[in-house]
Ligand code: SF4
């Protein structure tokens with residue numbers, strides 16, 4: 001009875017503290033005032049929880065760590081039953097789950113086996129972190145202590161559970177309960193003599209140690225990076241639905257009461273962005289995949305998310321208590337925690353979002369902070385002035401004249417929509433395709449392929465404007481929306497339904513983001529279009545062997561953003577004799593060229609150059625040519641090839657050029 005009273009008191013105190021801490025964390029989360037609605041599409045959300053959280057699918061992208069985490073996660077889920085059993089025993093000693101019949105047999109058997117596997121997994125996790133020093137797991141001193149404490153607590157939970165079960169078996173003269181199957185505990189128990197007088201004492205000792213470890217663990221969580229144990233499943237449930245995933249959320253610029261754009265501190269973020277901070281496991285997968293971090297720049301997506309958490313825990317308590325004086329309020333998330341340079345180094349390649357096992361959306365926060373720099377603080381790298389001015393005046397990021405936009409088409413007999421809107425598809429050329437000398441050749445090539453296939457297409461000519469992607473990713477939402485709204489008006493005026501484009505940035509913006517502004521189009525990338533023309537035999541390739549080794553570079557906006565991995569490869573593999581060689585990092589693990597997110601127009605202020613890193617990897621495949629399907633990638637890789645003085649031997653070409661070179665006349 002005395003034991004029960006002591007247990008009940010400890011239990012009530014521990015649970016009350018836990019609820020109090022959780023309540024605090026929820027209140028801190030709600031200081032984020034940006035609106036966010038995440039309760040639509042419940043079935044898709046539940047499916048994500050089943051696959052990503054319970055199936056741990058993202059973790060298996062790194063197989064050893066994936067297996068490790070899978071064991072720890074499922075071990076924990078199963079241990080919950082054991083914990084529950086022990087807790088109920090604190091209230092009513094004879095309780096157990098044996099009434100569940102065969103389920104209890106399975107449960108107890110798995111608990112016994114998993115206890116050892118989880119202990120081994122934790123020891124291996126410690127070895128990776130403290131002995132092997134796996135780079136992505138490197139954190140500061142407090143992070144290391146935190147990781148060690150958590151891993152030791154998990155080991156303690158398992159050891160005390162095994163001890164408790166072992167001495168229960170010894171106490172009961174080696175007999176198990178009905179339906180109970182504990183092979184390991186039984187084996188351990190048999191190493192003790194029958195009728196051991198101290199068995200009851202040791203059973204009680206391990207029972208208390210188990211209960212106190214569990215309750216201590218529960219109360220340590222809210223202060224630890226392992227807060228993710230509580231928040232990662234909700235965060236996965238609340239992640240963006242597929243339809244919105246990887247798109248930038250619009251700012252409502254028409255609202256007259258808006259005085260601040262983007263985010264300079266936690267109160268400008270949404271509750272979801274703060275929950276992202278709580279959910280970070282500091283596993284470092286995002287930073288390991290980040291092209292900027294890979295070449296030695298300051299940007300680390302993990303740091304961005306951890307900084308959001310640190311700043312929340314520092315500032316939110318003061319905001320809630322109304323104590324708004326003092327040092328905390330002289331600092332800001334942007335500048336004091338996250339530097340401007342870090343924010344400008346992001347290529348928006350989406351690798352961090354792709355890799356994060358708990359569905360954190362780093363880019364939403366990075367873009368919000370860029371919006372603050374551009375729209376609220378007017379503080380951005382000087383050469384962006386020219387870019388923004390050009391987009392505003394010339395409708396393209398470069399200083400070209402809009403009246404020259406369709407010059408590439410001269411003599412090709414291509415009509416504009418204004419001349420004759422009766423067509424099957426609109427060819428959206430894009431700024432690079434219209435003005436960049438190298439990419440104009442790609443534009444002409446692709447248009448020639450369409451002509452050979454008798455496609456009834458039109459262009460907009462001088463009615464086409466920059467799609468707004470560059471301005472939007474650079475944080476200039478105002479300018480981006482001006483471009484987008486003008487384009488939507490033009491496209492809707494001609495009742496455009498289908499669009500083909502050779503630019504992945506146009507493809508993504510027009511297809512996925514123009515919907516936010518009333519532009520609903522069926523947009524296809526030229527790699528998909530050519531693939532279809534080949535499948536439908538609307539174009540035929542020569543049977544002469546091409547006999548060239550080609551490596552294909554995945555564009556982030558085509559691949560990671562829109563899952564277009566196969567079409568460009570199929571196109572190349574259709575060419576007889578062409579040998580396609582994959583780079584080390586390919587498809588969803590592909591490495592950015594360094595141009596996205598407006599980086600094309602920014603200088604490298606520190607670290608190495610991303611395009612050189614990628615070109616080196618392409619050259620490692622010993623190719624005769626490098627294929628791309630994006631104007632920005634083509635420019636960056638061409639520069640890389642020049643840097644390595646390989647331009648004479650290795651060509652960088654668009655996939656359409658490989659096709660055109662081998663087409664049957
Ligand atoms: S989007 Fe790419 S460049 Fe930007 S932080 Fe994420 S991984 Fe790094």
Ligand code: SF4
Nearest residue numbers: 280281283284286356
């Ligand atoms: S943001 Fe995601 S991938 Fe990056 S460290 Fe945190 S949990 Fe890991």
